[in-house]
Amino acid sequence: MSEFLYLYRGGDSSGSPEEMQKTMQKWVAWMKQLGDQGHLKAMGNPLEPTGKVIKGKQKTITDGPYAEAKDLVGGYTLILAKDINEAAEVAKGCPIFETGGGVEVRPILQIGG
Amino acid sequence: MEPGGVEVDEHFFRHESGRIVAALTRIFGVHNLALAEDVVQDAFCRALEVWKFRGIPENPSAWLMATARNRAIDVLRRERTARTFAPELGRFIESEWTLAPVVHELLGPQTIKDDELRMMFSCCHPRLAEPAQVALILHILCGFSIDEVAAAFLAGRAATEKRITRAKKVLAGSRKLFELTAADFAARLSAVHRALYLLFNEGYHGASAESAVRIDLCREAIRLAGVLRRHPLASTPTTLALGALMFLHAARLPARLNAAGDLHSLFEQDRSQWDMELITEGRRLLDISATGTELTEYHIEAAIAAVHADARSAEQTDWPRVVGLYDMLLAIRPSPVVALNRAIAVAQQDGPARGLEEIRAIHDLDRLGTYPFYPATLGELELRSGHPQLARECFCRALALARSPMERRFLERRIAACVEPGH
Numbered sequence: 001m002s003e004f005l006y007l008y009r010g011g012d013s014s015g016s017p018e019e020m021q022k023t024m025q026k027w028v029a030w031m032k033q034l035g036d037q038g039h040l041k042a043m044g045n046p047l048e049p050t051g052k053v054i055k056g057k058q059k060t061i062t063d064g065p066y067a068e069a070k071d072l073v074g075g076y077t078l079i080l081a082k083d084i085n086e087a088a089e090v091a092k093g094c095p096i097f098e099t100g101g102g103v104e105v106r107p108i109l110q111i112g113g
Numbered sequence: 114m115e116p117g118g119v120e121v122d123e124h125f126f127r128h129e130s131g132r133i134v135a136a137l138t139r140i141f142g143v144h145n146l147a148l149a150e151d152v153v154q155d156a157f158c159r160a161l162e163v164w165k166f167r168g169i170p171e172n173p174s175a176w177l178m179a180t181a182r183n184r185a186i187d188v189l190r191r192e193r194t195a196r197t198f199a200p201e202l203g204r205f206i207e208s209e210w211t212l213a214p215v216v217h218e219l220l221g222p223q224t225i226k227d228d229e230l231r232m233m234f235s236c237c238h239p240r241l242a243e244p245a246q247v248a249l250i251l252h253i254l255c256g257f258s259i260d261e262v263a264a265a266f267l268a269g270r271a272a273t274e275k276r277i278t279r280a281k282k283v284l285a286g287s288r289k290l291f292e293l294t295a296a297d298f299a300a301r302l303s304a305v306h307r308a309l310y311l312l313f314n315e316g317y318h319g320a321s322a323e324s325a326v327r328i329d330l331c332r333e334a335i336r337l338a339g340v341l342r343r344h345p346l347a348s349t350p351t352t353l354a355l356g357a358l359m360f361l362h363a364a365r366l367p368a369r370l371n372a373a374g375d376l377h378s379l380f381e382q383d384r385s386q387w388d389m390e391l392i393t394e395g396r397r398l399l400d401i402s403a404t405g406t407e408l409t410e411y412h413i414e415a416a417i418a419a420v421h422a423d424a425r426s427a428e429q430t431d432w433p434r435v436v437g438l439y440d441m442l443l444a445i446r447p448s449p450v451v452a453l454n455r456a457i458a459v460a461q462q463d464g465p466a467r468g469l470e471e472i473r474a475i476h477d478l479d480r481l482g483t484y485p486f487y488p489a490t491l492g493e494l495e496l497r498s499g500h501p502q503l504a505r506e507c508f509c510r511a512l513a514l515a516r517s518p519m520e521r522r523f524l525e526r527r528i529a530a531c532v533e534p535g536h
Binding site: 013014015016017018019021023024027028031043044045046074075077 | 121124125126127129130154157158160161162163164165166167168169256257258260261
């Protein structure tokens with residue numbers, strides 16, 4: 001098994017309380033399913049939408065994030081899968097697609113691999 | 114690593130939304146209702162983001178409240194120079210020494226129970242028409258979005274939005290949530306009863322497979338009636354009778370509407386499908402509601418439902434008692450629909466011909482012009498009188514007035530039952 005990082009990008013989860021509850025329950029079910037199928041290395045974390053960006057030799061600090069809402073990383077999860085293809089297939093089950101977001105799958109570079 | 118196994122009620126977010134908006138409105142002032150709604154929306158977004166990853170926490174209610182509280186303190190701090198909040202809290206909010214402790218105290222469990230009730234009373238403002246009161250209760254206390262309210266009432270979005278926006282303006286004009294110690298408490302309580310009754314009926318009579326959301330209206334009405342019952346000031350005999358009425362009717366819902374979405378009248382329902390737990394609870398409430406001096410339409414309607422609940426079949430029903438109860442109901446709240454239901458009971462007691470006479474004697478019959486169950490009742494009684502051709506014509510008139518596919522299917526079935534003898 002190899003390790004992968006899911007980066008959750010975009011996805012608008014606001015709505016009526018009922019819609020938000022439905023979204024939340026889908027995510028809880030999705031995380032549980034990842035766990036049941038042995039894909040979950042770590043549930044990861046949500047990220048605050050705001051932050052700072054430090055850049056350049058001057059180490060200039062600016063308010064982040066600079067991305068548009070649809071590209072903004074809202075959280076990450078560590079995944080176990082056979083290969084990148086399986087990791088990408090598994091990502092299709094993520095509820096983020098229903099709210100207009102996407103998942104970026106990145107293989108974790110294997111040391112000595 | 115496994116996400117937590119904590120689960121929440123089916124409509125947890127809706128109910129929490131109502132409770133927290135009510136509590137924050139008390140702190141911000143009714144004129145800042147929109148701000149309270151924003152803070153709650155924000156708290157829910159945070160909950161959603163965190164719970165997605167960590168699962169639902171051990172005490173989700175407390176988690177949401179703490180998040181809303183922190184956001185509220187931020188807002189109060191940031192905007193205290195720009196806005197006026199609840200006038201009676203002014204001093205406490207201005208001082209950093211008291212701000213957080215006061216907000217903590219005001220968002221404690223006991224205060225919140227009162228706030229939810231005070232919001233319910235506030236929504237039933239005498240300057241608002243009953244449908245606006247009901248829409249406002251659904252929107253604020255039950256957390257229904259404008260779209261969800263519109264869907265529940267089978268109304269247009271634009272009209273619903275206009276109604277709710279206007280109602281909120283009236284509410285905002287009152288500046289303070291209704292005080293439970295106010296002199297007009299009794300009058301306002303009676304408006305609340307009426308609004309919850311209408312909410313329940315909207316769901317009960319409109320419940321259909323096509324709009325499952327309407328059964329939610331019954332659930333919400335039952336829940337809010339429970340909030341009333343649990344509060345010492347609001348738990349009057351009439352409140353108990355209203356609860357009894359809701360439980361005894363809700364008990365019949367599983368038989369009224371089958372899995373295929375077909376409507377079954379009281380006469381054709383499979384009574385083994387009635388919910389015995391709800392019937393028991395309804396009976397209990399009806400018994401203890403008979404303590405005061407006041408006899409309301411809720412008492413009588415609950416009593417009628419209880420007679421049906423006691424009967425093993427339509428034939429074994431105590432129809433003379435039902436007729437007697439309808440007589441009392443007509444005296445308290447005269448309406449052609451009540452008179453029509455009374456005539457149906459008379460027909461059960463004395464035969465269809467007497468029932469038809471009673472219907473012809475209803476003086477404001479013209480008000481039933483668009484009510485499909487008026488010609489449908491005529492059809493039913495004509496059919497039982499051995500006049501299938503007349504019955505058929507009546508059912509066809511009813512079909513033309515049907516308001517939903519479910520009513521249409523029901524009436525088509527009745528038309529099919531109108532066969533000439535020997536055919």
